[in-house]
Amino acid sequence: MTITAAMVKELREATGAGMMDAKKALTENNGDMDAALDWLRTKGLAKAAKKADRVAxxxxxxxxxxxxxxxxxxxxxxxxxxxxxxxxxxxxxxxxxxxxxxxxxxxxxxxxxxxxxxxxxxxxxxxxxxxxxxxxxxxxxxxxxxxxxxxxxxxxxxxxxxxxxxLKGADNGIGKQIAMHIAATSPLALNEDALDPTLVERERTVQTQKALEENATADKPKPEAVIQNNIIPGRMKKFLEENTLVNQKFVMNPDITVAQAAKDAGVEILGYIRMGVGEGIEKKEENFAEEVAKMNS
Structure with a gap:
């Protein structure tokens, strides 16, 4: 598959990776954008990116x-x-x-x-x-x-x-604070049970491959049992803490989780909706110079 400059640009914007790294990732994965993103993360060259970040x-x-x-x-x-x-x-x-x-x-x-x-x-x-x-x-x-x-x-x-x-219970103002938190952090789901199992497994695969590659080049490699039983569970726990609402650190008070903030206020979070304009819609980018050239041709 031909790797275009536009594809490289899209992957760079989604991951923050360098141009050559982005091109190599696409080449190694036959132009598959999601696979290339995972490849970059495995190599430690990119952070997780949500598809919504690449659409408008x-x-x-x-x-x-x-x-x-x-x-x-x-x-x-x-x-x-x-x-x-x-x-x-x-x-x-x-x-x-x-x-x-x-x-x-x-x-x-x-x-x-x-x-x-x-x-x-x-x-x-x-x-x-x-x-x-x-x-x-x-x-x-x-x-x-x-x-x-x-x-x-x-x-x-x-x-x-x-x-x-x-919320379950009477809202005393905590509801809006949690809503503001959600707007800022964009959690993937309310809790672990609500997460897409495919997404969780994909993250586990990336973290496992990344840990194995890091271990292979380490001065003092760890036994694989340590990686599987300690390192991977630790990284997955962090993933859940960062991406599930109830486990995130509350932006109004980072010393406690959102779940604890709700409990302290006497309520329980039943669910949430976060809707952003343009999520999932690919926006066509026009090249002004090309449009002018077409008009004059």
């Missing part, structure tokens, strides 16, 4: 809470300019409020806003604004209490990142 799109995430129910809705636009438009923001607010009465995005499209189906409202906005708009997704969460937080707020209840936290 414009638009807004709206959040709304009514008692023990909260919803997050993502509506995409082509440009950030439209996301700052008051009319677009008003539409996002209305649709997010409507989402409190439905269970999924298909029901939301059929729900009414101002006497019209949401799907029609979006279509009419496309014609008026002159840019493609997409009601992409919604998620709902419930608990005794639900707290909300919006990061990079564009208007009340909407911004680039929306977070909802469902």
């Amino acid at each position: 799109a414009e638009g807004l995430v709206g959040v709304s809470v009514d008692g023990g129910k909260g919803v997050a809705v993502e509506i995409n636009s082509e440009t950030d300019f439209v996301a700052k438009n008051a009319e677009f923001q008003g539409m996002v607010s209305q649709i997010t409020t409507a989402a409190l009465g439905v269970s999924n995005v298909d029901e939301l499209k059929a729900a009414t806003v101002g006497g019209k189906p949401v799907e029609t409202v979006v279509t009419e906005a496309i014609a008026k604004i002159g840019e493609n708009l997409t009601l992409r997704r919604m998620e709902m969460i419930e608990g005794d209490a639900v707290a909300a937080y919006v990061h990079n707020s564009a208007a009340d209840g909407m911004g680039k990142i929306g977070v909802l936290v469902a």
Whole structure:
């Protein structure tokens, strides 16, 4: 497979690896981006990177809470300019409020806003604004209490990142603090049981291979039993501490975990939603010079 400069650039941006290392990783793995990333990590040349770090799109995430129910809705636009438009923001607010009465995005499209189906409202906005708009997704969460937080707020209840936290027990303000923590740390799951087993096994494989390669070049190699029974479990424990919400160090007080912070406040975290604009959407990068050349050819 031909390794292009764009592929090397994408891998470098995702991992922070050098150009030659990124190219070698892609070459060794026949252009497979995820395999190349793991290869770099095995060699100690890159940190773990989430796919969301390599994608982007414009638009807004709206959040709304009514008692023990909260919803997050993502509506995409082509440009950030439209996301700052008051009319677009008003539409996002209305649709997010409507989402409190439905269970999924298909029901939301059929729900009414101002006497019209949401799907029609979006279509009419496309014609008026002159840019493609997409009601992409919604998620709902419930608990005794639900707290909300919006990061990079564009208007009340909407911004680039929306977070909802469902709690068992009465929220005394800890909910928003945990939501802010989630916005900042982007945990992969609530706890170990909620993690994708495939992801955990992939991490274990990377850490095992990395430890074996480090041991092979060490001045005083350790017995393999020590690696398998001590080093790998230790590294996996650290992985869980860094990537599961309840085990992370609480940003408001790094001396305790998020789970302990919740317990101290008399609540239990039931679940959370962290929705960022453009997660999972590949954004096409235009080369301005190439576009001009095409126009003049």
